[in-house]
Amino acid sequence: MPVNEPGHPLSSAGEGRGEGRPQETVRGQDAPLTETMRDRVCLVTGANSGIGRATALALAQLGASAVMVCRDRERGAAAQAEIQSDSGSSRVDLLIADLSSQSSIRALSREIHARYGHLNVLINNAGGYLSKREASADGLETTFALNHLGYFLLTSLLLDLLRTGAPSRIVNVSSGSHVNAHIDFDDLQAEHSYHAWRAYGQSKLANVLFTYALARRLGGTGVTANAVHPGVVATNFGRSGGFMRFGLRIAGRFMLTPEEGADTVVWLATSGEVEGVTGKYYVKRKAVRSSPESRDQAVQERLWRVSEELTGLAGLAAGEPPPV
Numbered sequence: 351m352p353v354n355e356p357g358h359p360l361s362s363a364g365e366g367r368g369e370g371r372p373q374e375t376v377r378g379q380d381a382p383l384t385e386t387m388r389d390r391v392c393l394v395t396g397a398n399s400g401i402g403r404a405t406a407l408a409l410a411q412l413g414a415s416a417v418m419v420c421r422d423r424e425r426g427a428a429a430q431a432e433i434q435s436d437s438g439s440s441r442v443d444l445l446i447a448d449l450s451s452q453s454s455i456r457a458l459s460r461e462i463h464a465r466y467g468h469l470n471v472l473i474n475n476a477g478g479y480l481s482k483r484e485a486s487a488d489g490l491e492t493t494f495a496l497n498h499l500g501y502f503l504l505t506s507l508l509l510d511l512l513r514t515g516a517p518s519r520i521v522n523v524s525s526g527s528h529v530n531a532h533i534d535f536d537d538l539q540a541e542h543s544y545h546a547w548r549a550y551g552q553s554k555l556a557n558v559l560f561t562y563a564l565a566r567r568l569g570g571t572g573v574t575a576n577a578v579h580p581g582v583v584a585t586n587f588g589r590s591g592g593f594m595r596f597g598l599r600i601a602g603r604f605m606l607t608p609e610e611g612a613d614t615v616v617w618l619a620t621s622g623e624v625e626g627v628t629g630k631y632y633v634k635r636k637a638v639r640s641s642p643e644s645r646d647q648a649v650q651e652r653l654w655r656v657s658e659e660l661t662g663l664a665g666l667a668a669g670e671p672p673p674v
């Protein structure tokens with residue numbers, strides 16, 4: 351649905367959230383979002399499906415320059431063509447990377463640096479639920495490698511472009527499943543025992559811990575970082591098999607659409623209401639208190655150190671660019 355159509359979450363026309371209100375502005379300016387987002391470079395990972403695809407479409411509809419990161423060229427190109435057609439925008443780029451592989455993330459970062467002088471929005475969204483333990487290309491447990499280290503490494507490598515593009519925003523798509531989760535530093539790679547839901551919850555808790563530690567480090571730079579639970583959304587998530595697929599089939603009709611799931615993600619990436627707001631966890635456009643473990647600064651800092659070691663970023667002096 352085009353962003354200016356009645357019923358779209360960001361619409362100012364007719365029914366829906368925008369009814370009776372002038373179209374929202376960003377950065378405290380008077381221009382509508384479609385003017386202020388024009389040409390802002392917004393990168394979305396996992397943009398060919400589900401929440402990421404709906405997010406990339408909404409950004410393109412707002413006139414932003416949308417950069418889709420997808421792992422499969424064919425699926426990515428099909429989604430890119432649809433997004434270009436549905437948004438009427440030709441400024442929708444496609445980059446290919448396997449975000450569970452650190453060499454692939456480094457190659458992606460090199461390509462982004464070669465193509466773009468700055469970034470205004472980074473949406474870390476690509477993620478997965480694996481019913482069986484799998485080893486990543488780097489020999490790590492893949493849920494952790496993709497859902498957490500993928501966010502950590504890509505963000506670290508792109509921080510210089512985000513600083514150049516400031517004011518800029520990082521949005522980390524986490525999950526309400528972080529609430530009952532725990533970071534098991536004694537078996538982070540689930541080598542001793544693997545439970546899919548536990549590994550997924552741990553990775554989504556890591557997203558929140560990472561967001562808070564990142565926001566602390568970015569204070570005063572004009573780059574904000576927030577985390578979001580998108581709701582329970584009917585996407586391809588968890589369709590790979592097992593109990594999860596069965597549960598999702600039952601729950602399907604009660605779930606949000608991808609567009610509804612993308613609402614808070616897009617709002618965090620664009621809205622003037624959250625200009626300068628950083629280090630928060632959002633559900634349905636409201637900052638809410640995340641789990642006690644996610645707010646534990648010692649856990650945040652321990653995870654940061656471990657993540658630096660696992661991605662080869664440890665020991666860099668402040669301000670030193672990370673190796674790409």
Ligand SMILES: NC(=O)c1ccc[n+]([C@@H]2O[C@H](COP(=O)([O-])OP(=O)(O)OC[C@H]3O[C@@H](n4cnc5c(N)ncnc54)[C@H](OP(=O)(O)O)[C@@H]3O)[C@@H](O)[C@H]2O)c1
Pocket residue numbers: 395396397398399400401402419420421422425447448449450451475476477478496523524525526579580581582583584585586587588
């Ligand atoms: N759906 C929900 O109810 C829900 C709830 C809470 C949080 N979330 C979070 O929302 C985010 C998006 O999930 P979704 O629900 O939209 O699921 P989805 O439809 O399965 O989308 C996931 C996206 O991530 C991509 N991806 C998976 N592995 C990748 C890899 N190794 N490298 C690069 N990209 C990869 C997928 O690509 P392919 O299409 O090629 O597989 C797809 O584009 C995830 O972080 C998830 O944890 C979802």
